[in-house]
Amino acid sequence: MRLLLPLMLAFATPALAAPVCDGTISDRKRDRAIPVRVRMPATGQARAPVLLFSHGLGGSVEAGTAYAKQWAAAGFLVVHVQHPGSDSSVWQGSGNPRKQLMAAANGRQLADRAADMSRVADAVQAGERIGACDLGRGDATRMGAAGHSFGAHTVLAVAGQKFGPMGALYRDPRFKAVAALSPMPPRNQASAAPAAFGAIAIPVLATTGSADGSPMAQGKDIGEVTAARAAVFQALPVSATGKSSVGIWLEGADHAAFSGGGGRGRGVPNPHVTAVVSAATSAFFRANLGGNGVPDLAPAQALLRTGDKLQVK
Secondary structure, X not given: OOOHHHHHHHHHOOOOOOOEEEEEEEEHHHOEEEEEEEEOOOOOOOOEEEEEEEOOOOEOOOOOHXXXXXXXXXXXXXXXXXXXXXXXXXXXXXXXXXXXXXXXXOHHHHHHHHHHHHHHHHHHHHOXXXXXXXXXXXXXXXXXXXXXXXXXXXXXXXXXXXXXXXXXXXXXXXXXXXXXXXXXXXXXXXXXXXXXXXXXXXXXXXXXXXXXXXXXXXXXOHHHHHHHHHHHHHHOOOOOOOOOOEEEEEEEEEOHHHOOOOOOOOOOOOHHHHXXXXXXXXXXXXXXXXXXXXXXXXXXXXXXXXXXEEEEO
């Protein structure tokens, strides 16, 4: 019995958690170092679908933590992408953080963010390593992206948003599906949504809520702002490939509630919003990154409360 006990204890020891690694990805063409946090898939050994997460204005690799933990547990390789110039360095140590953040919300930063996403996609394709995390475990043919607020602008840009006569400036065809959490049309106008998003050819999950305001939409009441955000989903075309886009409206949810945590307050916002979005995005990406394109949204649907809405097209 004494001889068997160590062997029994060895079998009873839980498996080690999948590694989480912080580091940087170098973009020599732009003389830019992109901070990243990599979460390896918690299940399986085969190559895994990949999700990149783009933080909101003033965020960091901490952003989206609550969602990313769920995605990694579901078998995705997740990369949190931090965007220098519109990240936490903009407001940290500032006497007027709001002013600095507002100044960083511009087209130049959006261009840099889109280029960051494409450079990280390159790193996945090349199988680069970030510490103990091997990006080669990710399958670059099954890659998606999610982002909150300015991050939602970022993922819609790489999805194929059109910018007037300049067209889809930042589209990267390696991204097969995106989740835009609290998106906004150009100039904060619902009427601008069809021209911007009406030709996106990949499935999009878009979220907003009845209290999802914006400091950028000066002079507009909350109803105008939330209507503009909801217009992003409404403008998306019905897919010709049979893959579904998803729209989520959560009653009472404000802007920070969709961040997945890791903002300036650090904590996980609004457990109800986090639970619904985690369930919906997991199903959405599972279906569109190697699945049949039709997400099983029943788990997310079961979490909805009075006033919440979930639409598919």
